Amino acid sequence: MSDERFAAHGVRLFLKRDDLIHPTVPGNKWRKLAPNLRAALDAGHTTLLTFGGAYSNHLRATAAAGRMLGLATVGVVRGHELAARPLNPSLARCAADGMRLHFVTRADYRRRHEADFTDRLLHDADADAAGRRAVRDAFRIPEGGSNSLAVQGCKALGEELRGRTDVAAVACGTGGTLAGLAAGLGPDQRALGVPVLRGGFLDGDIGELQRSAFGGPRGRWHLDERFHFGGYARGGPQLEEFASDFAARHGLPPLERLYVAKLLFALTTLAGEGAFAPGSTVTAVVTGPR
Structure with missing residues (x-):
């Protein structure tokens, strides 16, 4: 998409609309749940x-x-x-x-x-x-759906972006999507996570998820902890104004506020800070829901 806030720094922004992959279980929720649902059914739960x-x-x-x-x-x-x-x-x-x-x-x-x-x-x-x-x-699924099965399911997200972007960015709650995304990307790509909760605890959690899913670390990834706006389900006038403006600029439906708006705000800020090399492509994974 064309956005002068990125273009001014020689950066192209793409949206990967994972919120459209299923009408009622969109985005990373489908990717994380699908392998868990198969395991539950196979075990007779x-x-x-x-x-x-x-x-x-x-x-x-x-x-x-x-x-x-x-x-x-x-x-x-x-x-x-x-x-x-x-x-x-x-x-x-x-x-x-x-x-x-x-x-x-x-x-x-x-x-x-x-x-x-x-x-x-x-x-x-x-x-x-x-x-x-x-x-x-019952078959137990952890908070946010993040376990080794979910991380393996999210690896396909990175594989779909191989060769298509320099940076793949996603908002993070429990870290499972980022753990899988990074594992699926190519060696010259990196994943960026934007936590939507306060606390600075995700580094260890993501490392442990990759160990449980793949036996050790996979891919290049890092976190930017600055854009949680006070914590989960918190925002404020600045985020509201940004989300409304971004959707209007690009003819998008209203941005989901818990994850997607914070992710896009973060990427816009980072572009302005010169965090992405000129000529690079950044892809924001829109996890949904719609």
């Missing part, structure tokens, strides 16, 4: 259990995928206080797709990796016998 926050795109995608495949879905949601409030649009969509929502305290949510977490969940007062059995026998 009838329920998916996963985790996320109140505005999690991953929860929405899992609920939709479960509905389409005839699998029950259980979503463990961070924030016990949300149980007493009307469901926001994201969680309402999950519920409409049949996902059973379990709200837990933030302290309990941080313990979701512990071996007895599911056992504690089974004692939820609102879970009947069938619900408890479903949780016990």
Whole structure:
């Protein structure tokens, strides 16, 4: 696409519209879920259990995928206080797709990796016998869908961009997409991750995901931590103004704010800083949803 903010520095910007690869499970959510869904079905599971926050795109995608495949879905949601409030649009969509929502305290949510977490969940007062059995026998998918299967699924994203760009950039939540993207790119390409959460914890997580998926580090990648706008689901007037202007300039539908707007803001800022060599091509992966 033509954008003078990039062209002024001799840089070409492309958008890889991964948000268009599936109507209800778009972008990296499809790439990450597809291998997990195959594994669940191959093992005979009838329920998916996963985790996320109140505005999690991953929860929405899992609920939709479960509905389409005839699998029950259980979503463990961070924030016990949300149980007493009307469901926001994201969680309402999950519920409409049949996902059973379990709200837990933030302290309990941080313990979701512990071996007895599911056992504690089974004692939820609102879970009947069938619900408890479903949780016990469920195929577990981690927060954001990021595990070794998901990383292998996202490797295809990098392979599709081989020879087509110098830099492939993606917004990061849990790091699985970047881990796979970098692994699939060619040796002369690099991947850039733009975290949408605060904390500076993703370096180690991405390295561990690549080790679990491929046995060791793969590809060239780095993170720029400056563009989270205060944390997940946070933004502000500057991001809103940028997102509206970018969509209007290029005739795009409204930009998804949790990931895509932050990614494009980051790339525009980096271009202005001279971070990309003149003559280079930068591709932004639009992960969705639409």
